[in-house]
Amino acid sequence: MLSLLAVVALAALGVVTLDRQIVRQFDGRRWSEPARVYAEPLELYPGLALAQPAVEQELRRAGYRRTESGDAPGSYRVLENRLEFNARTVRFADGVRPAGRVTVDFDATGVSAVRDAGGAPQAAFRLDPLLIGCICAAHGEDRIVLAPEDVPALIPATLKVVEDRDFESHIGVNFEAIARALWTDLRAGEIEQGGSTITQQLVRSYFLDNRQTLSRKLREALMAVLLDAHFSKRDIMTAYVNEVYLGQDGGRAIHGFGLASEFYFGKAVNELELDQLATLVALVRGPSYYEPRRHPDRLLARRNLVLRLMAEFNLVSPAAAREASGRALGVTGGAGPRPGYYPAFIDLVRRTLRRDYRESDLTESGLMIFSTLDPRVQSQAERALGEELGRLDRSTRSHPGAPGVPGGLEGVVVVTEPQSGDVIALIGGRQAGVAGFNRALDARRPIGSLVKPAVYLTALESGRYTPATLIDDGPIEVPLANGQVWKPQNIVPEAPGPVPLVRALAESLNLATVRLGMDVGLPQVAGTLDALGLGPVADPVPAMLLGALSATPIQVATMYNTLANGGFRTPLRAVRAVVDPRGKTLRAFELEAKSVADPAVTFELDQMLVAVIAHGTAAGARAKLPPELVVAGKTGTTSDYRDSWFAGFSGAHLVVVWVGRDDNGPTHLTGASGALVVWTDLMSVIKTSSWRAPLPESLDEAWIDWASGELADPQCSRDVVVVALPKGADPAVKPGCGRQAAGASPQDFISRAQNWLRRLLR
């Protein structure tokens, strides 16, 4: 008797504990929603050089679909030299754009006019920002939470018909259904029907694992009854609609109809068509069994079953169900890494916000995060890196003598806009669409010759050197602190002797650079590196001058961004603003800059970096780049060819590329043969502009002889290079040309310039 009482008491205690757990978890989790990250929206304005097909593609990317009339929300129509679309209501970081009809006109050069519904011209119109990812909790659940009023009525109605016809009347479990299921199972000899109510399914998804044990079944049933007792049917149904597991995207679990609708059909749930809605309901039964890519036939059959039930229970007309049954699945997302999912960039976003927000704020509060990502540049970068690494892998295999494992090359690409420091594309590894080791942020690698611009900038800043100053590239011995002597070597053994600074940097001459760096001082060079944004150098040893210090690609990007931005350092930025679900801006990341290097001296250096691509180690890039595009950059190669770097910029973009191996093995690549190829490919396809800062008033631009650094007239010397020199720093005049120069009057100069301009205008 006593023991029976004890059992009952224990059971009651168990039920109470369970009850508490359910209420707490259900209340707590009902509205948890990861922060959603949006890309930079495409700005449409008259004069935008984007042709009609490209803009149409952007509309499709944003989930707009082509129809005859373009009347429905989220649809567009195509006319001659015109796109008309019905824009959805969307929220930007700085406010809401109401829904409305938009007309975009095109001419031969691109967008010629943008007008609103009333025909009023719009100076600048932003397309919907693309959803590029979420900040999910560790277990990788992702969802777009729908409020009860946002759930189209047909979804609960269909779910009830298909999954749980007595949902409104049962107490959380349905004994009749269980009995029926048991009977069916017995007759069929296998488990066919679950007999689980929607409430039970919700409990299973919320609280339990998927083991099919009797005790788990009992626990599930008990919890379902408790849940039903505490919450309304509508709450439970809404929770189910948001909770139900509907697919997998790599490590990301697709939960709820809101996200599934975006994931499979690229549209909001209220834009779903009948067949699409039925497809999502069909997936409830088993997203992997009915996986649309692998098992389209299974899914199609089950979708049509759902449609038949919908007609049978008068949710839709038989004719509509028949028509919908005739349609193809039309699934756009589904298996495999989805294009347009950017784990490396999202990782940067997450780390940016981790300083200000708790992890749970990010994964549960439904924040909207407006980022700087440009999806067009990102996909170009992914393609460029993928193609080049594939090509390199094949060429490694074709050289069986080469040591090292064939394949296995990894790569990183960072693209920024120098003036703002905005990171507009980021690739953390070869499989850009797969989350994993984020090399862009975490791989600390020796930077090799990428360090050299800091040495030369320090020299120019000292006032004792100009780009035309000669520096000896002969053998040098550097006594070290430990009493040993360091004898650096050039890659190419023969020393050209004294060379102008511009050439020493462009050809990445080691001996000249060490001589220069030792002369201006290691602490000074380390200070320059820190000021530019690479970070503090713990131990400035002589080998630092040749890049024996490690940095991550994002640090390298920070440093070169400062060079590209004329000596103004700006923190790299991935997030513009964080907005809460009610539309209130919680945090805005404003553009900030700091002047860390004299603009004129930076100009001298940047002009030298132009020579790297025009004349130096990166000259191979020239053939593939548009001839009129002025770009600057620097190659980097580390010992035994382990790391291949290129960092370079145009007027509008900085691109840093690293190619190497995770095991730090040799790649047999120089900066010019690996990273530069990716860089060049990317620079030649993205819409960019020439580097062309105005010449500072304190400088003159001059032609100098590549070998001697003497002033040279391009009329009589072939091997010349443009450098920017401080006014008054007049180098010697190259013999042979000097006589002409002496006889030239300003009038000659003007008339020659006129001839030159005339040639140009012809």
Add this chain to the structure above:
Amino acid sequence: MLPSMFRAPRPALAAMCLALASCGPPLRYVAPAPAPATRVPPPMATPPAPQAAPPSTGTDQRAPDAGPARPPLRIARVQPLGPAASALVREARAQSARGDFALAAATLERAMRIEPDHPRLWIELGLVRQAAHNYPQAEVMGRKALAVSDDHATQALAWRLIAASLKAQGRPRQAAEAAEAARRLEPES
């Protein structure tokens, strides 16, 4: 001074601005690839496009360390902003006038993405920072505008912004120098 013979073509183009100012179309219509490609390596020979031409010419004898002062006004060729960026600037000004500085800055950044590194946009952003009492950033924006502008009118505006920001930061002596630099660049009235 360098013998003019060796000066790279950019100053030559500036000289052309003077020579052709009265007889041709505005120089921004010049093709962007003025490469005297026959004698020199192509990329080297590609001077930045004409609108980037500095106002300095061979007549400028000032030493580089003579401070911010510049020679008297020659030709100030102000590059106008395009219609999209102009409209966004108007919007930003209205937002700033309402005290919505963050919004105004965001609007200006939209304009900057349409016209990267336009000096007038840096000045506008600096004015918003100034209105928001963020004087150190207002000063940086002014210096950035100065670095990317090649006409005296814009440079004068940049110096004015820098002067006001320095003054607000409690650096009256430097502010006065900046104001003087602005005055030298402003047309005499």
